[in-house]
Amino acid sequence: MNAVMQRTDGVPPRLRVEGVTVRFGGLMALEDVSFDVPAGQVVGVIGPNGAGKTTLFNVVCGFVRPATGTLELDGERLRPVPHRLAAQGVARTLQGLGLFDGQTVLENVVTGATNRARAGYGSALLALPRADRDERELRDRARELLTEFRLNDVADASPATLPYAVRKRAALARALMAEPRLLLLDEPAGGLGQDDIDDLVRVIGSMPTRTGADCSVMLVEHHVDLVMQVCDALVVLDFGRVIARGTPDEIRKDERVAEAYLGADVEVES
Ligand SMILES: Nc1ncnc2c1ncn2[C@@H]1O[C@H](COP(=O)(O)OP(=O)(O)OP(=O)(O)O)[C@@H](O)[C@H]1O
Numbered sequence: 001m002n003a004v005m006q007r008t009d010g011v012p013p014r015l016r017v018e019g020v021t022v023r024f025g026g027l028m029a030l031e032d033v034s035f036d037v038p039a040g041q042v043v044g045v046i047g048p049n050g051a052g053k054t055t056l057f058n059v060v061c062g063f064v065r066p067a068t069g070t071l072e073l074d075g076e077r078l079r080p081v082p083h084r085l086a087a088q089g090v091a092r093t094l095q096g097l098g099l100f101d102g103q104t105v106l107e108n109v110v111t112g113a114t115n116r117a118r119a120g121y122g123s124a125l126l127a128l129p130r131a132d133r134d135e136r137e138l139r140d141r142a143r144e145l146l147t148e149f150r151l152n153d154v155a156d157a158s159p160a161t162l163p164y165a166v167r168k169r170a171a172l173a174r175a176l177m178a179e180p181r182l183l184l185l186d187e188p189a190g191g192l193g194q195d196d197i198d199d200l201v202r203v204i205g206s207m208p209t210r211t212g213a214d215c216s217v218m219l220v221e222h223h224v225d226l227v228m229q230v231c232d233a234l235v236v237l238d239f240g241r242v243i244a245r246g247t248p249d250e251i252r253k254d255e256r257v258a259e260a261y262l263g264a265d266v267e268v269e270s
């Protein structure tokens with residue numbers, strides 16, 4: 001199997017995962033995992049329960065340090081540090097939502113801009129000295145995101161008082177406030193109804209064009225329908241190894257993938 005997929009001549013991928021191995025005691029959670037997320041593409045990571053999806057997500061977030069292997073972001077070595085991710089150009093949402101209940105929805109979204117990417121990425125605001133004007137412009141931007149995610153009515157509410165699907169939208173709006181080059185999503189469809197999933201499909205589908213920085217997405221997801229709809233390419237993990245990669249159509253026809261999922265406790269519908 002090729003070490004990586006979709007190498008584009010001369011242009012480094014947004015994210016390159018190369019030879020990543022993670023062991024938990026005697027258990028090989030990831031074994032020599034390699035793939036690329038090209039700029040402006042949505043790549044899904046799927047696989048049966050225990051395949052290593054969350055572990056891989058945690059490696060890219062910096063929560064888990066691999067025994068071997070490297071990460072690159074736009075051709076530069078990435079050593080992810082969880083609390084500095086936004087400054088490194090990477091945003092994420094977690095299975096748990098990670099919103100601050102002591103702040104309003106608007107404040108939560110504004111906070112997403114803290115420590116965001118250094119100048120050269122994101123808006124020209126970054127070049128300006130800190131001032132009230134910046135604060136106002138950040139709020140304007142946050143307001144735009146609230147409108148986009150249909151959160152205006154709850155801008156002043158605490159996330160704790162809101163339905164799960166609404167909090168998930170707020171978490172996504174906050175992640176986008178950082179104008180990331182790479183957005184990492186762990187099971188964004190989990191716990192959502194079909195209407196909200198349709199919404200999510202639209203939002204994820206628009207990611208590559210939305211910031212002007214051809215934001216890429218790495219999506220870890222159980223919901224196979226969603227993944228098939230929004231992803232340009234898929235990586236399939238089984239027992240910590242990459243068993244297939246390709247377009248959704250290729251993956252649908254792949255016998256090893258069908259075998260891996262057969263008998264596995266996979267949540268095809270959520
Ligand atoms: N911190 C840990 N310590 C020990 N073992 C772990 C740890 N985290 C994960 N594992 C094990 O590593 C393997 C991969 O787990 P992981 O959570 O990455 O799988 P997953 O594909 O996300 O599964 P799911 O679909 O259930 O979310 C599993 O066997 C799991 O039990």
Ligand SMILES: [Mg+2]
Binds near residue numbers: 053054055
């Ligand atoms: Mg998981």
